[in-house]
Amino acid sequence: MDKVFELKNVSYFYTPKVPALIDISFDVKLKEKLFILGANGSGKSTLLKLMDGLIYPHEGQIRFFGKVIGDKRTFDEYEFRRRVGFVFQDSDVQLFNTTVFDEIAFAPLQMGMKKEEVEKLVNEILISFGIEKLKDRPPHRLSGGEKKKVALASVMVIDPEVLLLDEPTNGLDPRSKKWLLSKLEELNQKGATLVIATHDLEMAKKFSDRIIILNEEHKIEAIGYPEEILNDEKLLLKANLI
Ligand SMILES: Nc1ncnc2c1ncn2[C@@H]1O[C@H](COP(=O)(O)OP(=O)(O)OP(=O)(O)O)[C@@H](O)[C@H]1O
Numbered sequence: 001m002d003k004v005f006e007l008k009n010v011s012y013f014y015t016p017k018v019p020a021l022i023d024i025s026f027d028v029k030l031k032e033k034l035f036i037l038g039a040n041g042s043g044k045s046t047l048l049k050l051m052d053g054l055i056y057p058h059e060g061q062i063r064f065f066g067k068v069i070g071d072k073r074t075f076d077e078y079e080f081r082r083r084v085g086f087v088f089q090d091s092d093v094q095l096f097n098t099t100v101f102d103e104i105a106f107a108p109l110q111m112g113m114k115k116e117e118v119e120k121l122v123n124e125i126l127i128s129f130g131i132e133k134l135k136d137r138p139p140h141r142l143s144g145g146e147k148k149k150v151a152l153a154s155v156m157v158i159d160p161e162v163l164l165l166d167e168p169t170n171g172l173d174p175r176s177k178k179w180l181l182s183k184l185e186e187l188n189q190k191g192a193t194l195v196i197a198t199h200d201l202e203m204a205k206k207f208s209d210r211i212i213i214l215n216e217e218h219k220i221e222a223i224g225y226p227e228e229i230l231n232d233e234k235l236l237l238k239a240n241l242i
């Protein structure tokens, strides 16, 4: 089985006294839906930022299809950004354009798509996400859930092979949540690999292939299949998930 990511003994410290992750090792397989669960502050967001090459491990290494992320000799950052999409936990750090339309058009334009093609694509995405009415609004003045949808649309518009999603259902109402799940299912069916950090046990139950639990000591508490992890009440209590 192809490995999309391989993490070996990864540690990250914001300061010597503030560890965020300690000795993390696991693989992400091609087309897998891998969930990362853990209490507040356990290190989920840090882990996704490391996997997106926004920060680098202080110990250990992370490979993407065999190449160490950030290694100047072998790692092609441009190609990586085309293949991997990241949706931040906090939409405010992600959204920076003056209108929703420009926000969603940004990545395809950066990738060199023609203006007319981008316009068509963005209009399709706006409709498919049910946010066409927001098209001329400034993203930073939207509601939390609306911002989340724009952030998701601005990443999903380039059809990434790998999606790293930090709390994607945060702030979404039940209908939007259901819709997002079907959208992600569709992407996964087409071959996308999904890594999702969440507190949403219901989503993990419905949708995950495999689950990693981070504990409050910033280490991996358990890795396993949803049926074994989610039925282990002692484990979920220990990890502060129920
Ligand atoms: N920018 C930062 N500077 C210093 N410490 C940080 C920073 N970001 C996170 N931390 C610390 O690193 C640890 C891991 O944080 P992280 O945001 O990865 O947790 P999380 O599992 O995503 O939490 P949440 O469920 O609240 O989103 C926490 O102890 C946190 O206080």
Ligand SMILES: [Mg+2]
Binding pocket: 044, 045, 046, 089, 166
């Ligand atoms: Mg987080």
